[in-house]
Amino acid sequence: MLHRMQCDIVRMAGEKIRSLLAEMQTEDELFSSEATLHAVEAQLLVMSQTLAHLAPELHARLHRIDWQGWGQLHHLLETDGQPRREAVWYGVRALVPATLELVADLRKREPAWFGIDY
Numbered sequence: 001m002l003h004r005m006q007c008d009i010v011r012m013a014g015e016k017i018r019s020l021l022a023e024m025q026t027e028d029e030l031f032s033s034e035a036t037l038h039a040v041e042a043q044l045l046v047m048s049q050t051l052a053h054l055a056p057e058l059h060a061r062l063h064r065i066d067w068q069g070w071g072q073l074h075h076l077l078e079t080d081g082q083p084r085r086e087a088v089w090y091g092v093r094a095l096v097p098a099t100l101e102l103v104a105d106l107r108k109r110e111p112a113w114f115g116i117d118y
Contacts, residue, residue: 003058004114006050007103013046014100017092027089037088041077044091047099048074061110064102069095 020040024030030037048070054062073091076084107114 001115002055006054006058007107007114009050010047010103011100013043013050014096017043017047017096021092027085030089030092031085040092041088044073044088044096045077047096048077051099058113061106061113062102065099066095070099 017040020036020043021030024033024036030040051065051067051070052074069090073084073087073095075081076087
């Protein structure tokens with residue numbers, strides 16, 4: 001059940017990011033909208049914190065995730081590190097989509113890991 005909850009948190013935060021960025025066409029649009037940027041960074045922090053605390057078994061099954069990229073982004077967001085524009089843009093354009101895809105793939109391949117009774 002822990003695996004399911006952790007992956008659901010990651011999925012929901014990723015979907016929120018996608019919806020926040022749906023109308024935006026460029027990097028400049030994101031970084032010129034302070035409210036949207038703040039909301040996106042908050043969801044990236046939720047994702048990075050959850051990924052940093054994944055159960056070891058789940059972490060091992062998601063070995064293709066860019067753990068280093070998530071770790072760097074997590075550090076920047078948690079410490080309010082600057083500059084971080086490049087890291088945030090990499091997060092929304094590469095880390096989030098790839099992570100959501102890998103989690104969805106794992107759920108399809110190993111559904112028993114995500115059952116309520118596990």
